[in-house]
Amino acid sequence: MSSESWSATATSAAANIEIVPIGRTHLAGFHAAVDKIAKERRYLTMLEAPSFTRTRRVVLESLKAGAVHVVAVVEGEVIGWCDLRPKTAATLRHSAVLGMGIVAAYRRRGIGSRMLATTLELAWAHGIRRAELNVRVDHAPAIALYRRFGFVEEGTCRNYINIDGVDYDALLMARLAP
Numbered sequence: 456m457s458s459e460s461w462s463a464t465a466t467s468a469a470a471n472i473e474i475v476p477i478g479r480t481h482l483a484g485f486h487a488a489v490d491k492i493a494k495e496r497r498y499l500t501m502l503e504a505p506s507f508t509r510t511r512r513v514v515l516e517s518l519k520a521g522a523v524h525v526v527a528v529v530e531g532e533v534i535g536w537c538d539l540r541p542k543t544a545a546t547l548r549h550s551a552v553l554g555m556g557i558v559a560a561y562r563r564r565g566i567g568s569r570m571l572a573t574t575l576e577l578a579w580a581h582g583i584r585r586a587e588l589n590v591r592v593d594h595a596p597a598i599a600l601y602r603r604f605g606f607v608e609e610g611t612c613r614n615y616i617n618i619d620g621v622d623y624d625a626l627l628m629a630r631l632a633p
């Protein structure tokens with residue numbers, strides 16, 4: 456398939472995209488999506504997904520602990536996720552850490568915005584009062600997205616991420632419940 460027709464397929468499929476809470480049937484697809492994006496070696500703190508068994512356990516345990524986790528599904532395939540996992544310390548449980556990703560072919564089609572909107576709405580309804588994240592200072596698309604959703608920069612974490620021997624600073628960004 457040419458890159459043009461692949462892109463057209465991705466666009467028309469994106470119209471049928473569903474944003475739904477993660478369920479057991481999505482776990483394998485979620486694991487595959489995380490692995491694909493981690494292997495881009497650019498955006499995530501992991502460079503490959505943990506094993507499927509570990510991923511499954513972490514997701515199911517975090518849901519029990521109050522996490523919000525949605526996936527974007529197109530024609531049965533998980534192509535992205537957004538989650539907010541509450542911290543575990545007794546004094547920090549109102550605060551949750553955001554993670555998200557969309558496989559490359561589906562970026563810049565509004566899916567990240569839809570997932571983030573749904574996740575934040577569910578999080579506030581679940582009593583989460585602070586959402587935070589770290590993002591590489593040179594990751595302009597993600598920073599623009601987070602700013603559009605009311606996240607503000609609270610500081611710079613110096614030499615926060617090391618990929619292939621290079622250190623990168625990261626921003627700490629957060630927003631509070633309305």
Ligand SMILES: CC(C)(COP(=O)(O)OP(=O)(O)OC[C@H]1O[C@@H](n2cnc3c(N)ncnc32)[C@H](O)[C@@H]1OP(=O)(O)O)[C@@H](O)C(=O)NCCC(=O)NCCS
Binds near residue numbers: 556565
């Ligand atoms: C960051 C990411 C989640 C954005 O998702 P997305 O579906 O592409 O974002 P959207 O299409 O909803 O875009 C929303 C806004 O984000 C910003 N944005 C998204 N992609 C952008 C790009 N390539 N360049 C500049 N701004 C961009 C824009 O403000 C955009 O609004 P606009 O299209 O009206 O200008 C996606 O690029 C991704 O999954 N990247 C790899 C994984 C990752 O980086 N995860 C986050 C780690 S902190």
